[in-house]
Amino acid sequence: xxxxxxxYGEIISLKNLVSAYKKAKKHKTKKIYVLEFEKNLGKNLxxxxxxxxxxxxxxxxxxxFILRDPKTRxxxxxxxxxxxxxxxxxxxxxxxxxxxxxxxxxANRIGKGNLFAIGRFDKFKRKVTNNLTSGAYCLKADIKxxxxxxxxxxxxxxxxxKIKDEKVLLLIKKIIRKGRCENNxxxxxLGNLTSQFFANVYLDKLDKFVKHKLKAKYYVRYVDxxxxxxxxxxKLDLWKIQIKKFLQQKLKLELHxxxxxxxxxxxxxxxxxxxxxxxxKLLRKRNIKSLLDKINLFNKGIINDEKFSExxxxxxxxxxxxxxxxxxxxLIKEINLxxxxx
Numbered sequence: 001x002x003x004x005x006x007x008y009g010e011i012i013s014l015k016n017l018v019s020a021y022k023k024a025k026k027h028k029t030k031k032i033y034v035l036e037f038e039k040n041l042g043k044n045l046x047x048x049x050x051x052x053x054x055x056x057x058x059x060x061x062x063x064x065f066i067l068r069d070p071k072t073r074x075x076x077x078x079x080x081x082x083x084x085x086x087x088x089x090x091x092x093x094x095x096x097x098x099x100x101x102x103x104x105x106x107a108n109r110i111g112k113g114n115l116f117a118i119g120r121f122d123k124f125k126r127k128v129t130n131n132l133t134s135g136a137y138c139l140k141a142d143i144k145x146x147x148x149x150x151x152x153x154x155x156x157x158x159x160x161x162k163i164k165d166e167k168v169l170l171l172i173k174k175i176i177r178k179g180r181c182e183n184n185x186x187x188x189x190l191g192n193l194t195s196q197f198f199a200n201v202y203l204d205k206l207d208k209f210v211k212h213k214l215k216a217k218y219y220v221r222y223v224d225x226x227x228x229x230x231x232x233x234x235k236l237d238l239w240k241i242q243i244k245k246f247l248q249q250k251l252k253l254e255l256h257x258x259x260x261x262x263x264x265x266x267x268x269x270x271x272x273x274x275x276x277x278x279x280x281k282l283l284r285k286r287n288i289k290s291l292l293d294k295i296n297l298f299n300k301g302i303i304n305d306e307k308f309s310e311x312x313x314x315x316x317x318x319x320x321x322x323x324x325x326x327x328x329x330x331l332i333k334e335i336n337l338x339x340x341x342x
Contacts, residue, residue: 001162004096008167011092012052017045020087024080033080048081055167057085059178062189076189082175086193089171094197096162101200102207107223108196114272117222118281118321121229121271124218125278128229129265132278138269139228139236142259143247146224147190147199151252152176155202186252199223202251209246214239222272229265236262273318280323288327291315295335 010016021041025034037044051057060079067075078086098109106117128136143149155176160169175194188195203221210216210228216239218229230236240255240262247253263269268277275282291311298308312335319328 003162003164004093005164007092007163007165008171011088011168011171012049014045014049016088016091017049017084020084020091021045023087023091024083037080044081045084048084052085052171055170057171057174059085059174062178073190075191077191078189083193085171086175089168089175090193090197093163093168097197097201097204101204102211104220105200105204105207106220108200114222115318115321117220117272118274118276120220121227121269121276124220124229125265125276128218128231129278134231136229136231136265137233137236137262138265139230139240139262140260140269140271141226141228141240141243142256143203143224144254144256146253147195148187149253150188150198150202151186153185154251155198158201158205196223205250206243206247209250210239210243214242220271225271227269227271233262274322281321283319283322283324283327287319291331295331298335 025031028034048057059082062076062078064074064076067073101109104117104120106112106114106120125136126132152173156169156173159172163169172194175192176188176198178189188198203224206226207219207221210219210226216228216230220227228236228239230239240260244255247255266278268275268282270276270284273284273287275284294303294308294311297303303311316328
């Protein structure tokens with residue numbers, strides 16, 4: 001296996017920090033913290049470079065807040081300069097690991113995402129049912145409190161198999177352990193770019209176990225949600241037991257008891273925001289409620305036209321994958337009805 005010994009200089013180079021800064025500010029150019037950083041852009045980037053070069057860099061405390069969109073989650077927001085460091089790190093080390101990931105690991109990867117995942121699910125659904133002519137089952141699984149339970153020692157062990165540069169590993173430890181005062185041995189802040197990337201690194205072991213050890217053909221994972229399709233319920237029952245044991249022993253994780261079930265495909269499978277049936281798919285109710293809440297905020301003037309247009313375009317592109325023509329038509333009427341006069 002190829003290892004990498006001299007990455008730190010590339011990560012902290014001014015050239016890479018400039019590229020990372022551009023990525024970090026994308027879609028946030030009007031934010032006050034971005035504008036403040038840009039007032040002395042050259043000075044701020046050189047200062048960040050110096051701190052990284054001399055290894056005196058320390059991430060600032062995280063800002064934690066509760067997001068209800070649609071389910072309640074604790075999100076941790078890093079300072080803008082720290083987000084630049086995250087992008088600088090991921091830009092260099094992500095390609096090293098990404099090429100070893102399985103094809104059907106779909107979250108937070110270039111050219112993939114939730115719509116890619118649902119496309120793979122559709123393809124596997126047709127294959128396992130002989131083009132929808134026979135019955136089949138799905139193991140729909142969810143890992144309990146995933147980001148809170150990631151074990152640092154296991155994660156660093158996986159990373160250090162390929163990365164031999166001690167300065168890079170020390171930087172990673174600083175990023176992951178910031179804000180974990182209560183328990184420094186596990187957990188990653190939900191919201192960091194680095195956490196999204198490390199989530200795939202950590203669960204790559206699970207992916208390889210399912211694909212290579214269990215030899216499951218029809219497996220798709222999106223962050224901590226995954227599905228396996230098979231014509232035999234008994235086979236999925238066995239695999240579920242083996243996966244549960246593997247997660248506990250190798251990754252110190254647990255399957256979510258209530259959310260990890262074997263379901264007949266004909267009853268519809270909840271996956272990446274859709275209820276997937278044999279011949280059609282529907283949006284989850286909470287996805288519809290989320291948009292209705294944003295329409296309400298728009299009508300009250302809390303969300304401006306530009307932001308709402310961006311939200312609506314993204315939601316519409318997503319909703320088109322389901323059977324939602326009438327729903328989208330109805331929502332557009334509601335928006336037009338309450339649109340503020342120009």
